[in-house]
Amino acid sequence: xxxxxxxxxxxxxxxxxxxxxxxxxxxxxxxxxxxxxxxxxxxxxxxxxxxxxxxxxxxxxxxxxxxxxxxxxxxxxxxxxxxxxxxxxxxxxxxxxxxxxxxxxxxxxxxxxxxxxxxxxxxxxxxxxxxxxxxxxxxxxxxxxxxxxxxxxxxxxxxxxxxxxxx
Amino acid sequence: xxxxxxxxxxxxxxxxxxxxxxxxxxxxxxxxxxxxxxxxxxxxxxxxxxxxxxxxxxxxxxxxxxxxxxxxxxxxxxxxxxxxxxxxxxxxxxxxxxxxxxxxxxxxxxxxxxxxxxxxxxxxxxxxxxxxxxxxxxxxxxxxxxxxxxxxxxxxxxxxxxxxxxxxxxxxxxxxxxxxxxxxxxxxxxxxxxxxxxxxxxxxxxxxxxxxxxxxxxxxxxxxxxxxxxxxxxxxxxxxxxxxxxxxxxxxxxxxxxxxxxxxxxxxxxxxxxxxxxxxxxxxxxxxxxxxxxxxxxxxxxxxxxxxxxxxxxxxx
Numbered sequence: 177x178x179x180x181x182x183x184x185x186x187x188x189x190x191x192x193x194x195x196x197x198x199x200x201x202x203x204x205x206x207x208x209x210x211x212x213x214x215x216x217x218x219x220x221x222x223x224x225x226x227x228x229x230x231x232x233x234x235x236x237x238x239x240x241x242x243x244x245x246x247x248x249x250x251x252x253x254x255x256x257x258x259x260x261x262x263x264x265x266x267x268x269x270x271x272x273x274x275x276x277x278x279x280x281x282x283x284x285x286x287x288x289x290x291x292x293x294x295x296x297x298x299x300x301x302x303x304x305x306x307x308x309x310x311x312x313x314x315x316x317x318x319x320x321x322x323x324x325x326x327x328x329x330x331x332x333x334x335x336x337x338x339x340x341x342x343x
Numbered sequence: 344x345x346x347x348x349x350x351x352x353x354x355x356x357x358x359x360x361x362x363x364x365x366x367x368x369x370x371x372x373x374x375x376x377x378x379x380x381x382x383x384x385x386x387x388x389x390x391x392x393x394x395x396x397x398x399x400x401x402x403x404x405x406x407x408x409x410x411x412x413x414x415x416x417x418x419x420x421x422x423x424x425x426x427x428x429x430x431x432x433x434x435x436x437x438x439x440x441x442x443x444x445x446x447x448x449x450x451x452x453x454x455x456x457x458x459x460x461x462x463x464x465x466x467x468x469x470x471x472x473x474x475x476x477x478x479x480x481x482x483x484x485x486x487x488x489x490x491x492x493x494x495x496x497x498x499x500x501x502x503x504x505x506x507x508x509x510x511x512x513x514x515x516x517x518x519x520x521x522x523x524x525x526x527x528x529x530x531x532x533x534x535x536x537x538x539x540x541x542x543x544x545x546x547x548x549x550x551x552x553x554x555x556x557x558x559x560x561x562x563x564x565x566x567x568x569x570x571x572x573x574x575x576x577x578x579x580x581x582x583x584x585x586x587x588x589x590x591x592x593x594x595x596x597x598x599x600x601x602x603x604x605x606x607x608x609x610x611x612x613x614x615x616x617x618x619x620x621x622x623x624x625x626x627x628x629x630x631x632x633x634x635x636x637x638x639x640x641x642x643x644x645x646x647x648x649x650x651x652x653x654x655x656x657x658x659x660x
Contacts, residue, residue: 222566223546224482238482242519242546249562250516317568317656319480329418 198315205330210335214268214283216329217241218304218322221277226312227304227322229329235283244281248274259294262286273297276305289340296336303328319324345465352379354469356612359459361420362468367441368420368459373452375399375420377408380469382436384552385410393428399447401456406446417446417527422425422454433579479541483652484548485645486564486596488588489573490581491552492607498573498634499549502645507636516556517563518549524642528650528659539659543620543649548572564595569652571602571644574619574631577610582618602644602650604634609639 189192219225223245228237244261251258259271270295271282280301282293305312305327311321345354354360358378359368365381377385390409399405399419406417427448435638436444460468496518501507503520527540548559548567557654572588574581585603592601603623605614616632623630628645633640654660 220484220566222484223548224484224566224568225544226482238521238544238546239519242484242548244520246517246519246548248564249565250559262533315566315656317482319482 177197200212201334204337205333209333211238212285212288214285218269218280218301218325218333219245220312221245221274224317226278226308226317226319227316227325232283233247241279241281244272244279245269248272248279271297273301275301276312278305280304292339296332296339298328299335303332325336345469347359347466347469352383352469353379354363354380354465355385356465357456358441358464359420359461360455360465360468361418362460364417364459366417366420368455369441369445370452370455372445372598373423373426373449374448375449376403376432376440376445377417377436379440383441385415388433388436389587391430391433393447395425396423399423399425399449401454418458420456421452423449423452426450478537481541481543481547481653481656483543483568483649483651484546484566485569485571485648486567486592487549487571487573488560488591489552489571490575490578490584490588493552493573493575493578493581494635495549495552495571498571498604498606498633498641499547501635501638501641502545503547505638507638509636511555513533513551513563513649516551516559519548520547521545521644522547524646524649526646526649528653537655539653541653543653545645545649560591561595564592567596567599567658569594569600569648570600572605573604573606574614575610576605576612576614576619577607579613582614582622585622600648600655601626601628602642602648602651603628603630605630606635609634609636610630 186217209229215228215230215235217225217228217237218240223242225241230237241335246256257274258273261272267286269284269286271284273280273294275298278301280297282297307325307328308322359370360378365378365384367376367378385408387398388410392407393405394407394520395405399422401420401422408415408417408531425447429445429447432444432446433464433596484491487499489495491513497507498653499518503522521544523542523544525542548563551564572585572592574585603619605619619632620630627649631640631644631647633644634639
């Protein structure tokens with residue numbers, strides 16, 4: 177084998193490594209997410225979705241986000257903050273956290289363990305805001321800016337699994 | 344072959360790719376070019392120039408490409424002597440980037456950059472890269488206001504679901520609709536001239552027009568990027584009330600891209616087109632007449648508004 181061939185063979189070992197998670201961790205997170213979660217989105221108070229991670233393809237996240245935003249706006253003006261919604265016929269629960277002019281919504285199966293869920297949702301929103309503070313405050317709605325949050329989301333889920341002693 | 348982003352980009356797995364610049368190296372054919380993702384990043388390249396004489400060195404600049412976004416300098420993925428520079432590379436790059444669209448052919452290759460990506464590692468890297476490319480995907484909240492019964496809900500329904508129902512019930516509070524549109528904007532801006540293609544999800548908030556909702560309507564304006572102010576060209580009263588809606592808009596949102604709409608163009612006209620146009624010019628609004636019933640101009644007007652919002656968001660002239 178000449179030097180060039182050796183180099184090209186070494187290159188075959190180059191990976192595009194996830195900055196945060198190992199492959200094994202990613203797979204575990206995906207598995208757990210798929211089991212209990214239907215989707216997650218973070219939108220502005222006004223309803224525009226900035227980031228979404230959809231597991232159940234039937235969820236109409238863009239419509240739901242507008243609905244939740246309107247409900248939150250109306251709630252804050254009139255009845256108080258809305259934190260959780262349960263849709264009986266659809267067997268779906270939604271956990272809602274509002275902060276920094278953003279709303280995060282977790283869709284999950286009612287049988288999911290909910291210990292620390294609100295706390296974790298808030299951590300997730302804190303993280304999102306700390307990473308994207310500038311474009312959020314500038315009112316940017318280019319979704320490409322926020323796409324890289326997927327890895328952070330997986331890390332938050334992994335931490336959550338640790339707290340539940342599932343990892 | 345690795346295919347990603349719903350079939351938009353192909354990356355042959357026998358090639359070697361530079362991580363950041365998407366320069367490919369074909370070791371067998373000894374050719375270097377730009378992969379399909381790299382080509383898409385360039386956004387309509389116009390000119391290519393060779394920066395070296397007869398030899399390239401791994402990691403050092405070897406070619407410059409001018410495009411709508413400025414000049415991009417590419418670094419060589421390997422070292423070697425140049426056999427041929429393909430001056431017509433840009434002509435073939437879009438459809439045949441891996442063969443006729445090559446940039447240079449080498450006589451020999453003496454070294455290759457150690458950070459290249461190939462084989463089974465291409466897919467995860469390319470998926471991540473393609474995500475960055477999709478940075479032209481917007482979400483715009485649009486608030487739709489105007490007197491009751493001017494056809495706001497009918498306009499929204501025609502746009503989002505493409506049908507017309509005559510006896511729509513009065514909207515209570517607020518109603519929503521959403522639709523994704525693909526459009527482009529030709530900018531003549533001195534620094535950023537060129538065609539910008541983008542996708543916009545238009546989230547239309549149809550606010551109830553009745554007076555009883557005056558107190559709560561304002562909360563629904565939050566974060567709206569644009570507005571539709573509607574009147575009925577068959578109902579002069581709805582036109583005379585426009586000042587109220589304009590002040591409502593400015594009070595809650597300030598100046599945002601706004602489209603003044605004269606709806607029901609299929610009915611007998613009682614407000615002239617010129618009156619509508621003059622009102623729009625006076626307030627710096629876009630203007631259009633449409634018919635939610637026939638669908639005339641409905642899609643076009645949302646596109647117009649999306650472009651105005653895009654221009655504002657990206658600070659384009």
